[in-house]
Amino acid sequence: xxxxxxxxxxxxxxxxxxxxxxxxxxxxxxxxxxxxxxxxxxxxxxxxxxxxxxxxxxxxxxxxxxxxxxxxxxxxxxxxxxxxxxxxxxxxxxxxxxxxxxxxxxxxxxxxxxxxxxxxxxxxxxxxxxxxxxxxxxxxxxxxxxxxxxxxxxxxxxxxxxxxxxxxxxxxxxxxxxxxxxxxxxxxxxxxxxxxxxxxxxxxxxxxxxxxxxxxxxxxxxxxxxxxxxxxxxxxxxxxxxxxxxxxxxxxxxxxxxxxxxxxxxxxxxxxxxxxxxxxxxxxxxxxxxxxxxxxxxxxxxxxxxxxxxxxxxxxxxxxxxxxxxxxxxxxxxxxxxxxxxxxxxxxxxxxxxxxxxxxxxxxxxxxxxxxxxxxxxxxx
Numbered sequence: 001x002x003x004x005x006x007x008x009x010x011x012x013x014x015x016x017x018x019x020x021x022x023x024x025x026x027x028x029x030x031x032x033x034x035x036x037x038x039x040x041x042x043x044x045x046x047x048x049x050x051x052x053x054x055x056x057x058x059x060x061x062x063x064x065x066x067x068x069x070x071x072x073x074x075x076x077x078x079x080x081x082x083x084x085x086x087x088x089x090x091x092x093x094x095x096x097x098x099x100x101x102x103x104x105x106x107x108x109x110x111x112x113x114x115x116x117x118x119x120x121x122x123x124x125x126x127x128x129x130x131x132x133x134x135x136x137x138x139x140x141x142x143x144x145x146x147x148x149x150x151x152x153x154x155x156x157x158x159x160x161x162x163x164x165x166x167x168x169x170x171x172x173x174x175x176x177x178x179x180x181x182x183x184x185x186x187x188x189x190x191x192x193x194x195x196x197x198x199x200x201x202x203x204x205x206x207x208x209x210x211x212x213x214x215x216x217x218x219x220x221x222x223x224x225x226x227x228x229x230x231x232x233x234x235x236x237x238x239x240x241x242x243x244x245x246x247x248x249x250x251x252x253x254x255x256x257x258x259x260x261x262x263x264x265x266x267x268x269x270x271x272x273x274x275x276x277x278x279x280x281x282x283x284x285x286x287x288x289x290x291x292x293x294x295x296x297x298x299x300x301x302x303x304x305x306x307x308x309x310x311x312x313x314x315x316x317x318x319x320x321x322x323x324x325x326x327x328x329x330x331x332x333x334x335x336x337x338x339x340x341x342x343x344x345x346x347x348x349x350x351x352x353x354x355x356x357x358x359x360x361x362x363x364x365x366x367x368x369x370x371x372x373x374x375x376x377x378x379x380x381x
Contacts, residue, residue: 172208
């Protein structure tokens with residue numbers, strides 16, 4: 001089932017500024033810390049967190065995500081907030097999950113393929129649960145076209161404990177999710193952020209968490225980031241077709257379009273955004289805060305100005321020429337003008353998608369003023 005396109009189309013600049021914490025944004029986040037009311041954080045205070053240890057230690061726990069909690073199948077399925085769920089001893093039978101593609105193909109081998117074949121269709125029995133008392137799963141996720149509704153309709157409930165015999169097992173906490181705009185940094189960022197919130201809510205570590213992609217998209221430039229953030233990523237097509245697979249703890253992930261990162265764009269800050277930034281940067285060995293405590297001596301610093309150029313590139317099969325819109329057409333003139341106004345500054349421009357995520361993050365960390373084209377105007381910090 002294909003979701004309707006969201007009206008939120010925020011691109012590269014917002015995310016990089018938010019994630020890396022350019023000085024102005026970082027200051028705003030700190031100033032607004034006391035205004036958060038959406039999530040309550042328990043455990044270690046933010047100021048004492050060692051962000052380098054996010055992947056080996058338990059992240060901060062949250063409580064308010066558990067509103068509207070409903071339990072089914074003797075507690076083996078618990079749904080929260082009409083947005084996500086946790087299944088215990090859940091069985092996935094690939095014979096009842098259908099897709100024309102396996103996913104992970106090189107883009108040049110699937111040029112012009114229809115987007116619809118990159119998503120699964122679910123027959124009853126794709127997901128299975130053994131219950132002492134078989135009740136109807138009378139529950140709906142929101143919005144109505146949320147793919148989790150197709151998942152819950154495919155759940156087969158059974159009294160037979162033998163359904164769990166003679167099958168593959170996955171003992172680690174696993175987050176199952178369907179990606180939509182998997183080649184778009186903003187929408188992928190909402191998926192990363194949602195997964196992080198689930199880690200916090202269920203008190204799990206990323207180093208012990210697997211990600212299960214229930215989609216059949218070809219390989220994308222952002223796939224490697226998932227592998228950096230979590231223990232392992234696998235596709236539904238990686239599961240055995242001959243034997244069902246049992247998951248000790250399987251979370252049905254929060255859909256990216258409903259992310260609190262999207263909902264909170266116009267409010268002070270998304271919940272746990274500082275913690276998420278620390279989690280993300282620590283995966284790449286980068287500090288979340290300035291290495292030098294206190295206020296830096298700006299007199300001895302050389303200002304760094306960076307332009308982000310948008311140029312043609314192939315990101316998914318339905319744009320084989322790689323043609324993109326919303327480009328800056330006077331790149332050289334912009335560079336010359338800024339250099340003339342800021343002769344002591346280091347002024348450069350790059351096509352950032354040519355770099356790896358490691359390189360991109362390090363480039364942005366060293367940038368004081370970031371300028372990029374968004375929608376029909378230039379936004380700068």
